[in-house]
């Protein structure tokens with residue numbers, strides 16, 4: 001007999017790993033499929049972890065995170081947004097992904113309804129569905145030079161049992177950045193309807209205009225139904241460290257403590273020490289990475305811009321593009337074809353939610369030489385197969 005809960009049995013492997021896993025360790029592949037660059041985390045951050053190990057930091061720690069890390073986060077966030085966070089709002093449960101999973105577990109159960117603003121990173125869909133909730137997408141639209149979300153689409157999707165709404169800004173995969181006035185309107189809607197707004201701001205420092213993206217933290221009060229999830233992976237290039245934080249209403253602090261125990265019993269302790277160092281000494285790293293990504297974005301525009309079949313919308317944030325290949329019938333077949341014939345790894349659009357079958361995603365955080373070569377090969381593939389796309 002199948003012991004799996006129906007919600008688990010129904011889950012499908014996401015399209016990114018579906019394409020990538022068969023060739024994941026192949027050195028011939030230019031891998032633009034995952035959300036990371038190819039440079040290791042800065043030496044002084046690694047040294048902090050080594051020092052913590054040498055100091056014997058190998059024990060259990062507070063389930064909501066070491067006090068010095070939560071203090072450093074408060075200083076960082078207060079300064080970044082000009083706010084004064086209640087310390088009980090900050091928790092370090094482990095990776096950003098654990099923060100998202102716990103946030104969903106806190107409010108969703110079988111029969112509930114959850115809205116995801118799409119296109120969205122597919123792991124959100126999976127983690128929401130494991131709760132038994134029904135998941136519905138409200139999709140951003142491509143309008144002129146950018147992506148936009150129409151809040152009337154969100155309003156029309158609401159149901160009596162809508163308990164959670166997920167929005168990721170800056171957005172993986174579109175690079176859309178939600179403007180502050182729209183954030184205020186969405187927050188108001190969630191207040192009125194008592195819906196938990198789960199705001200994923202993991203790309204908060206990956207913006208191409210300014211230093212930080214507009215944040216729900218600037219407007220959310222402690223009593224608001226908002227959980228802002230964030231992490232070290234993207235701003236400080238620390239994807240393998242598995243560490244992030246959340247800012248939630250302080251009345252949820254005990255629930256975070258209990259659920260952190262269920263998932264991880266707190267984040268890895270020597271990683272937490274390195275995270276303090278990243279916050280306190282990492283601004284130069286954040287700025288340098290942002291410059292590198294900005295140049296990567298320019299290379300994408302230059303190379304993909306030459307191909308008339310590819311419609312490119314320039315991202316305002318994160319480090320992905322989500323181009324449309326006009327007339328593409330299967331994004332999975334496209335990603336697999338590019339991999340097989342050109343040895344370039346990209347992610348198929350379908351996995352980012354409904355309406356994305358003509359799209360693919362690529363990450364431009366890679367070194368520029370490899371990135372340019374990968375892009376040239378994608379263009380070559382599209383040109384070679386041009387007569388196979390539908391006209392229009």
Ligand SMILES: Cc1ncc(COP(=O)(O)O)c(C=O)c1O
Nearest residue numbers: 035095096097121168172231233
């Ligand atoms: C939108 C979004 N949220 C969360 C995560 C997960 O972050 P982490 O690897 O720090 O758990 C990612 C990773 O790619 C992401 O793109």
